[in-house]
Amino acid sequence: MNQTIRDIESSFLKDKESLPELNVGDTIKVFVKIKEGGKERTQGYEGVIIKRRGSGVNASITVRRVFQGIGIERVFPLHSPRVESIKVQRRGSVRRSKLYYLRNRTGKATRIKEKVVAKKDAGKKGEVKKAAAK
Amino acid sequence: MTVGLMGKKVGMTQIFDEEGLVVPVTIVKMGENIVTRKLSKEKNGYEAVQIGGFKVKESKLNKPEQGQLTKSELPLVKPLKEFRVDDTSPYNLGDAVALDSLYKEGMLVDVRGRSIGKGFQGTIKRYGAGRGPMSHGSKFHRSMGSIGAGTTPGRVYRGAPMPGQMGNKNVCTRKLTVVKVDTENGLLLVKGAVPGAKGGLVVVTPSRTKWN
Numbered sequence: 341m342n343q344t345i346r347d348i349e350s351s352f353l354k355d356k357e358s359l360p361e362l363n364v365g366d367t368i369k370v371f372v373k374i375k376e377g378g379k380e381r382t383q384g385y386e387g388v389i390i391k392r393r394g395s396g397v398n399a400s401i402t403v404r405r406v407f408q409g410i411g412i413e414r415v416f417p418l419h420s421p422r423v424e425s426i427k428v429q430r431r432g433s434v435r436r437s438k439l440y441y442l443r444n445r446t447g448k449a450t451r452i453k454e455k456v457v458a459k460k461d462a463g464k465k466g467e468v469k470k471a472a473a474k
Numbered sequence: 475m476t477v478g479l480m481g482k483k484v485g486m487t488q489i490f491d492e493e494g495l496v497v498p499v500t501i502v503k504m505g506e507n508i509v510t511r512k513l514s515k516e517k518n519g520y521e522a523v524q525i526g527g528f529k530v531k532e533s534k535l536n537k538p539e540q541g542q543l544t545k546s547e548l549p550l551v552k553p554l555k556e557f558r559v560d561d562t563s564p565y566n567l568g569d570a571v572a573l574d575s576l577y578k579e580g581m582l583v584d585v586r587g588r589s590i591g592k593g594f595q596g597t598i599k600r601y602g603a604g605r606g607p608m609s610h611g612s613k614f615h616r617s618m619g620s621i622g623a624g625t626t627p628g629r630v631y632r633g634a635p636m637p638g639q640m641g642n643k644n645v646c647t648r649k650l651t652v653v654k655v656d657t658e659n660g661l662l663l664v665k666g667a668v669p670g671a672k673g674g675l676v677v678v679t680p681s682r683t684k685w686n
Contacts, residue, residue, distance in 0.1 A: 342484055342485050342672075344484050344485075344501060344503065344659075344661065345484060345485050345487050345501060347659075348487060348489065348501060348661075348663070349487055349489075352489055352490055373494070375493075397487065397488060397489070398487075398488060417490075417496055419490070420490055420494050420496070421490055421494040422493075422494035
């Protein structure tokens, strides 16, 4: 990419600490800033990442959840100032980069296997839970 | 009427505004933009300012350009473009026109450039005409359909969509919002797309609207 473009984008990029590692299949909670009548408050949105696209400032994720029997998918630009923070609750193990098949499934069939991190990668036991707790 | 400034299209990206909304922007790297000549009503018949876009090597200029610039002891710049103005007195020969003197954030601008050449194209690509079935025994695939009625009017109306050169012509995109003016690096961020390929010459002029 052009250096000039990169310089302009870099001022909008979030640093690594504020943005956890996100993968397709993870269950996450996104805290979004919402403006309501001049007031600003934060709202949580919980769901499964079914899609991750783009790179740099362009990167976004699609988070799906089923609410009152209706599937809702929301797209969050990862570097948007409206996305205050993202909390990973559960690491999922999936074999696809886009989980569109979840749209055709309901109930138990939408479960995703939890990712088991190998010992040498994790360093310590319970690393996944710790990461989730962060 | 004011002058316009020349720049080169760098490319597109997206940024976030104060509300956190995504804004698609085109980055334009502005040139040196040096006033090279002033034209007056008495001498030339109209008031205008000639501006040179980018500093170049001597070998990039032809003899008349070199002659004009060296005679008035100016840096070697290219291309030279005239802009009609009401009053030439604020412009001094050899001065660079500052970015922030012309553009402000939130202002509307017109951007002129040469569109990407697509070559000789048919009516489907060029004008969005429909096409025939590609299979089931059809012999009418992508060729042109009817170009008009028969005996009455007995001729083809002017402007009928026909195949020909597509792109590689001067295009002006009007009323684009200026998102950011970066005088330090000579960058202009304009909301939306701008004609031409990356690295192509674009001329940015303030739009003639009541909002500017």
